[in-house]
Amino acid sequence: MKISxxxxxxxxxxxTIRYYEKSGLCAAIARGPDGKRRFSKNDLDWLTLLFSLRExxxxxxxxxxxxxxxLKGSATIPERKARLAAHDRRLDERQAQLDRCxxxxxxxxxxYAEIMGELA
Amino acid sequence: MKISxxxxxxxxxxxTIRYYEKSGLCAAIARGPDGKRRFSKNDLDWLTLLFSLRExxxxxxxxxxxxxxxLKGSATIPERKARLAAHDRRLDERQAQLDRCxxxxxxxxxxYAEIMGELA
DNA sequence: CGCTTGACCTGAAGTGACTTCACGTCGGTA
DNA sequence: TACCGACGTGAAGTCACTTCAGGTCAAGCG
Numbered sequence: 534m535k536i537s538x539x540x541x542x543x544x545x546x547x548x549t550i551r552y553y554e555k556s557g558l559c560a561a562i563a564r565g566p567d568g569k570r571r572f573s574k575n576d577l578d579w580l581t582l583l584f585s586l587r588e589x590x591x592x593x594x595x596x597x598x599x600x601x602x603x604l605k606g607s608a609t610i611p612e613r614k615a616r617l618a619a620h621d622r623r624l625d626e627r628q629a630q631l632d633r634c635x636x637x638x639x640x641x642x643x644x645y646a647e648i649m650g651e652l653a
Numbered sequence: 654m655k656i657s658x659x660x661x662x663x664x665x666x667x668x669t670i671r672y673y674e675k676s677g678l679c680a681a682i683a684r685g686p687d688g689k690r691r692f693s694k695n696d697l698d699w700l701t702l703l704f705s706l707r708e709x710x711x712x713x714x715x716x717x718x719x720x721x722x723x724l725k726g727s728a729t730i731p732e733r734k735a736r737l738a739a740h741d742r743r744l745d746e747r748q749a750q751l752d753r754c755x756x757x758x759x760x761x762x763x764x765y766a767e768i769m770g771e772l773a
Numbered sequence: 774c775g776c777t778t779g780a781c782c783t784g785a786a787g788t789g790a791c792t793t794c795a796c797g798t799c800g801g802t803a
Numbered sequence: 804t805a806c807c808g809a810c811g812t813g814a815a816g817t818c819a820c821t822t823c824a825g826g827t828c829a830a831g832c833g
Contacts, residue, residue: 589754614765621758624751631744634709638741645734689781
């Protein structure tokens with residue numbers, strides 16, 4: 534699969550994918566005879582996961598750790614499972630942030646509506 | 654109110670608060686005779702809102718715009734209301750991201766559990 | 774009383790995660 | 804033949820802070 538296709542499917546940009554490869558967030562991608570990257574299904578799945586983790590606020594350092602575990606092979610699966618579980622808990626905190634912000638926005642919007650009513 | 658107190662209450666760091674003042678995300682803060690910042694209730698409320706908006710992913714440029722409107726006074730309330738409403742819609746998208754990530758994590762965790770079972 | 778400690782101040786430089794730039798290669802297509 | 808768009812590279816730029824270097828001042832203490 535070509536890099537542009539992977540970008541479309543994962544949500545990462547082409548340059549970010551190259552950056553991820555260079556910085557070790559994913560394994561070196563296989564190259565075709567023309568020197569261009571050819572992504573496997575595994576590569577795609579991995580990048581899709583990375584996108585989702587980044588999008589939901591996994592710290593970069595943690596992503597690096599997690600990637601290092603992935604690159605070490607299946608022996609690290611228990612540890613990886615723990616990391617993902619930890620992120621899952623963080624998602625709950627994120628959820629709470631969203632809820633708090635929603636409540637604050639609801640309050641502010643009501644206040645604004647009130648003020649606009651008085652001015653009208 | 655002192656800057657350290659505002660930091661504690663809003664969740665922003667002391668340096669971030671100073672940075673926000675310098676970059677126009679909040680109005681110039683009043684100073685005491687000793688030259689130190691003295692925050693009003695309004696300042697605190699405003700910074701609390703900024704923290705919540707930042708935490709939930711409002712783009713920085715948009716925060717700048719929003720702050721500029723705030724600094725222009727109450728005539729901009731309808732516009733500010735629209736901006737907050739837009740952010741509220743973004744929160745729904747954020748919510749969807751969290752849900753998608755949760756689903757992906759649930760899948761991965763189940764897969765890992767399965768693999769660990771096979772190895773055991 | 775001098776001395777340290779801690780909270781505050783400032784402008785400037787550093788950081789991290791990308792993004793953009795400048796430039797080059799290659800396989801089509803008009 | 805000339806140009807296009809997708810791909811490649813290394814280096815420099817950006818953004819939102821954070822850290823650094825250096826200073827003021829009030830309070831506590833041996």
